[in-house]
Amino acid sequence: MKNLPFILLFILASCKPAPKTEVPTETEIDPSVYKMWEDFIQANPGFKNEEIPESWFFHNNQKDADRLAELVVEGKKTASTGLYAWYEEAGADLPTVGTKHIITNFDGTAQAIIVTVQVDTVPFNQISAAYAAIDMGTEVDALAQWKKAHRAFFQNTLEESGQKFTEDMLVVCEVFKTLWPQEVLYEIKLNERSVVGVSPDSLQLEAMESKWGEEDYFTAMDDLMWYSAQMMDLLDSLQIPYINTERRRFKIVTPTERLEVDNDTPEGGWRYFYFNGETIAGKDLFELLELK
Template sequence: MNKIQQFWSDFCIVTHKEGIEYKDAFQFGTSADWLADLVVEGKKTATTSGYMFYEFENEAIPQTGEYYIVLNGLEEPVAVIQIQSVEVIPMNEVTEEFALAEGEGDYQFWWNAHEKFFTELLKEYDKEFSPNMLVVCERFKKVYSK
């Protein structure tokens, strides 16, 4: 059993959730350790991703109720989160309240960080950033960490 499977097994035993599955294990953004720490501390309870990337990769967007394992920069599991809500909206309609729930700074920091991140990632697909591009806004709850 690898570290991720063991972490999930520990979560299931401690929370009496045996028999359920997690959707994926992943790192947040380009600062995986910092963002993972924010999740563990309970300061990060939301995340924003580009809707078109789900389309490019032919992947379904996250759904309410799903569980995910958050990894740090060494790809070690640090937390289990459960999706509380998912909304697809234009990026320029994301509220300050939502941006602050990401726990990374003020609204301007959130905007600048996401614009830079999306601009770079979109280049790989020969696409350009647009302020009204659709984004997936997820709220989640940390349900387990060690």
């Protein structure tokens, strides 16, 4: 994909017209791109002989470019889609598993390193709700949103070249994962009975919905998000840095399954938050704790 026209990069997440954007030249690359790659290589020396990946941003405007980059960093957006016809017309190979890219925001500042893990060719009208969710970065009405946005984008782009969009056109579905920033958890030591803050889309929690029941599950998620906000306010007031570039993903911790973490952060302080409670389902047990 290195010499692919940028339209094939732009379509990784773009769903609006005007796909005119360029991969930055070497002289235009922001220093943060080199710094991110250096940090990645230092932490993963097995990749030290690889060339620095191409860097680019999603979409063609700051709002969408920054929003989509954030979804990638958070691990919510893990797929992208383009028309198979574009690859044919460009005489280009399909995306290759193992290819890395550096995603930037609209200003070119490096945000994440991704790697392609799966590539499939599927008719537009056979896209699944599960795939739409990881492409759109949300599970809320994902398939309808995906079809509406991509249909409009594909129609507008094809019309520019005198072609017509059809519902059975082949699309290239590229699934990727975020390699960097790493998914790192830090803790503020409180006591042995703690539960780390969780987000509603955390993979560890999806399996808990059937165990708890839908009502308890979503009520617990609401409680957790509220307590997350309260704890972050507390950390702010104590001037404790709790988020830097780490991906904000979470894990449940029980007294018998302690989370091993590294407290040697760049700022030299603890950087995560916990909640007291015997179980997440025990919503009434949640209690903000003073830091020790």
